[in-house]
Amino acid sequence: MLSLLSGLLMVVSFPFTGSLTPLVFICWIPLLIIEDHVRNSRYRSGKVFIHAYLTFLLFNLGTTWWIWNASPGGAIMAFTLNALLMAIAFQCYHIAQKKLGGAYGLLILLSMWVGFEFLHHRWELSWPWLSFGNFFSIRTTWIQWYEYTGMLGGSIWVLIVNFLGFSLLKSYMKEKKVVWKKAFVFMSALLLPIVTSLLIYASFSSKKDPVEVVVVQPNIDPYNEKFSAPIGQQLKKLVNQANKCITDQTRLVVAPETALSSTFYEEELAQHDFYRFLKQQLRTWKYSSLYTGASTARFFDQRNSRASVKLPDGPGFIEFYNSSLLMEPNASHEFLHKSKLVLGVEKIPFSNWFPFLEELSIENGGTSGTLGIEKEPKTLQTAELTFAPLICYESIYGEFCAEQCRKGAQAICVITNDGWWGNTPGYKQHMSFSRLRAIENRRSVARSANTGISCFIDQQGNVTLQSSWWKETALRASINKNDQLTLYSKMGDLLGKFLMTLGMVFLLVSFYKWLRNTFYAKTIP
Numbered sequence: 001m002l003s004l005l006s007g008l009l010m011v012v013s014f015p016f017t018g019s020l021t022p023l024v025f026i027c028w029i030p031l032l033i034i035e036d037h038v039r040n041s042r043y044r045s046g047k048v049f050i051h052a053y054l055t056f057l058l059f060n061l062g063t064t065w066w067i068w069n070a071s072p073g074g075a076i077m078a079f080t081l082n083a084l085l086m087a088i089a090f091q092c093y094h095i096a097q098k099k100l101g102g103a104y105g106l107l108i109l110l111s112m113w114v115g116f117e118f119l120h121h122r123w124e125l126s127w128p129w130l131s132f133g134n135f136f137s138i139r140t141t142w143i144q145w146y147e148y149t150g151m152l153g154g155s156i157w158v159l160i161v162n163f164l165g166f167s168l169l170k171s172y173m174k175e176k177k178v179v180w181k182k183a184f185v186f187m188s189a190l191l192l193p194i195v196t197s198l199l200i201y202a203s204f205s206s207k208k209d210p211v212e213v214v215v216v217q218p219n220i221d222p223y224n225e226k227f228s229a230p231i232g233q234q235l236k237k238l239v240n241q242a243n244k245c246i247t248d249q250t251r252l253v254v255a256p257e258t259a260l261s262s263t264f265y266e267e268e269l270a271q272h273d274f275y276r277f278l279k280q281q282l283r284t285w286k287y288s289s290l291y292t293g294a295s296t297a298r299f300f301d302q303r304n305s306r307a308s309v310k311l312p313d314g315p316g317f318i319e320f321y322n323s324s325l326l327m328e329p330n331a332s333h334e335f336l337h338k339s340k341l342v343l344g345v346e347k348i349p350f351s352n353w354f355p356f357l358e359e360l361s362i363e364n365g366g367t368s369g370t371l372g373i374e375k376e377p378k379t380l381q382t383a384e385l386t387f388a389p390l391i392c393y394e395s396i397y398g399e400f401c402a403e404q405c406r407k408g409a410q411a412i413c414v415i416t417n418d419g420w421w422g423n424t425p426g427y428k429q430h431m432s433f434s435r436l437r438a439i440e441n442r443r444s445v446a447r448s449a450n451t452g453i454s455c456f457i458d459q460q461g462n463v464t465l466q467s468s469w470w471k472e473t474a475l476r477a478s479i480n481k482n483d484q485l486t487l488y489s490k491m492g493d494l495l496g497k498f499l500m501t502l503g504m505v506f507l508l509v510s511f512y513k514w515l516r517n518t519f520y521a522k523t524i525p
Contacts, residue, residue, distance in 0.1 A: 002030035003051040007058030014063045014130075015138045015432050016425035024135045025190060028162035029169060031055050035094050036170070048094040049087055056086035063130060066424035074344045082127050089116035092507060099510035106163045111503035114155050118496030121397060124349035126340075128396055129429070132158045137432035140461030144200040145193065146439045147486040151398045152496045161190050206442075206459045210478040211385050211411075212249045214288075215448040215456070216242050218256065219472040222419040222450065231262045231274050239281055241474040246285055250476065251384045253285070255292035256450040257392050257415045263295040263320065266335050282329050289328050289382040293391065293415045296323040296335060298372070306352040307372040319372040322346060324389050324415060326380045336380060338391040339373040340400060346371045377403040385410060385481060388443070392416040396433045398440055399492040405441045406489060410481035412437055412445045419451035423469055427453060435461040440488045444479035 009027035012018030031052060038047045060079045067075040093112040097105055117131045128134075133154030136143045143154055164186040171179040218238040220226045226234070242253050260274065269275050282290060300308060300317045308317040322338040341347035347370050377400050380389050388404035388411070395401070395414045404412075414434050418427040431453040438445050438457045445457035455466035456477040467473050 002034050003054045004058060006031040007055040007062070010055070010059040011062030014135055014429075016428040017063045019138060021135060021139050021142075024132070024158055025161045026165055028159065029166045031090070032163065032166040033169075035090075035097070036166075039094065039098050045091070045094060045098065049091045052090040053083055053087040056090075057083040059083070059086075060130065063429075064426070066421040066426040069422045069424065070420040071344065077344065078127065081125065082130070085116070085120070085125070086130075089113055092116075092503070096506045096510045099513045100506065104506070106160065107502070108506055109163055110156060110159055111499045111506055113159055114152055114496055115500035115503035117152060117155055118493055118500045121399070121493075121496075124347075125343065127343065131155055134396070134429075134433060134436070137429075137436050140435050140439060141201050142194050142197050143436075144197040144204070144439060144460065146436060147200075147442055147488055149495060150402070150440050150488045150493055151436050152493055156495065156499075157189075157193055161186065164189050201460060204460055206444075206480045207482050207484070209410075209481040211251050211481055212247065212476065212478050213252045213254060213413075213446045213456075214242055214245045214250050214474055214476045215254045215446050215454045216256070216474045217449060217452055217454040217467050217472065218259065219451050219470060220419075222417055226258070226261050226417075226419075226450070231260065232277065234259070234261065235274055235277060237472065241472060245474040245476040246288060247476070248287065250285070250288045252382060252387075252413075252446075253288050253290050254413050254415060254446050254448040255290065256448045256454075257293035257324075257417045258295050258322065259292045259415075259450075260294035260325065263297055266296045266298055266323075269325075269333065278327060279331060282327060282331075285329070287329060289326060291324060291326050291380065291387075291389065291413055291415070294323045294325045294335075296321045296325075296337075305372055307370045309369070320369070321372045322391060324380075324391055326382070326389075328382065334380060336378055336389050337372055337374045338394060339377065340394040340397050341371055341373065342393050377401075377407065379404050379407050379409045381408075388412045390414045390437075392418075395430070395437060398437065398488075401437045402441060402489045402492050405443060405485060408483070409441075409443065410483050411479055412441070412443045414445060414447040415449075416447070417450045418453075427451070427469065431455060431466075435463065440486065442482055442484070442486050442489075444482070446477075446479060 006027055009023050012020045013024040013027055034051045035048050057079065060083045067078055089112055093109050096108045120126055121128045131151060133151035136154050146153060168182045168186050171182055216238050218241060220234055238255055238259060264272060278290060297318055297320050303317050304319060307319045310317055324336050325333060327333045343349060351370055379386050386408045388401055388409035390401060390412060401412065418430055421427060434445050434447055435457055438459055439461040442459045444459055447455050452467050452469040452471065454475055456464045456479060458464050459482060465475055465477050467475060
């Protein structure tokens with residue numbers, strides 16, 4: 001019951017599956033009670049793992065059940081595997097606690113869990129959607145200090161308050177009275193970050209350097225229309241909406257992910273009718289550039305990367321990309337490829353070592369299998385704006401965006417589809433995570449989503465203008481450029497690196513103690 005209670009509290013405190021955010025500060029306590037009981041009762045450690053897996057399986061199911069709408073098989077894999085990884089991280093905490101003693105408990109918990117979240121942003125099975133710092137994406141007035149710590153600072157805050165709450169409860173159960181010193185520390189840890197954030201929020205002033213941007217929401221059904229209807233028909237719908245908003249002051253029109261849905265070779269862009277149509281439109285707009293999503297491919301004489309596929313009817317290789325395209329009024333253009341790929345749909349993990357795994361890829365419109373990526377984060381630049389181009393899933397990777405800001409991005413443009421899941425919490429959660437990128441880097445965000453939510457977000461994480469779900473529309477707003485770097489933009493996830501390293505040290509020391517005790521026990525007659 002305690003493990004189920006922990007999972008349920010995590011679910012109802014997560015954005016749009018309850019949004020009862022304050023409950024995140026007690027959601028770990030039942031699970032910590034289980035771990036403490038198992039450890040002090042000298043039960044086998046496997047009991048902790050079983051209960052932790054139950055907690056995190058419920059957490060994953062309750063918050064991301066909507067993945068099922070896009071892929072039942074992918075959803076089952078996401079639920080079970082991500083819960084397994086979370087349970088392993090908590091099991092590492094239990095093992096280190098058992099070997100090193102309770103004095104380091106909070107530090108061990110922080111290093112194991114935040115170290116796990118840090119790694120989970122960076123390996124083949126990356127799925128950082130459920131990082132605990134993301135819980136505050138709908139309470140942005142609470143976490144203005146993310147400009148110093150990034151999203152992982154929120155995870156640290158959650159763990160500290162939960163651990164102190166557990167310690168307070170344990171003391172109360174033992175002494176049958178409130179230990180006021182511990183109660184004071186618990187309340188301070190809970191409230192001081194909120195007070196600090198409110199002070200930062202009240203004193204913050206955006207640099208006034210506006211540029212007018214239009215975001216378009218063409219509302220094209222990704223299952224029944226987007227990858228089957230003629231591209232010209234879709235582009236006319238998109239342009240018609242843009243024309244309702246654009247003015248002579250507009251400098252950028254942003255269209256959603258895969259707005260150019262029919263795959264084409266990048267080298268042959270100028271040969272397509274849609275290119276000539278868009279060039280004519282840019283001449284009509286006069287001063288505005290167009291930033292849009294596209295499905296593209298490139299030909300290579302030799303294998304270029306793990307995404308290269310040998311052509312069946314001739315020499316050479318082809319790579320497919322989930323791309324974005326910047327078209328300028330002066331007829332120049334630039335492609336950029338998505339780097340953070342969705343598991344199962346755009347990337348098959350470990351397929352560079354096991355190529356046969358590519359056969360397991362999920363067909364989700366357009367191409368399937370592992371796509372090509374950029375070698376490093378990049379920015380795109382118009383005559384008046386340098387921006388961080390984030391394609392869909394990339395918008396939940398804080399350090400990825402911070403590196404783009406270090407490379408000169410003055411604002412953030414997010415293009416996405418978000419129609420795969422239907423009218424579920426998924427698209428709302430995804431939009432809210434962009435608010436964290438705005439705070440971390442103090443950059444305005446222009447977000448174009450095919451089916452919604454399209455919006456503008458200011459440098460404090462406030463949504464200043466947004467569309468409705470499943471509505472064909474366009475929005476216009478002036479966003480402020482900013483070229484000053486926050487501490488997080490400069491340093492990235494330094495806290496995560498430190499805690500991950502510390503966690504490895506704890507595990508090594510725990511392993512050494514286990515080896516020493518085992519060897520010593522065998523030498524005693």
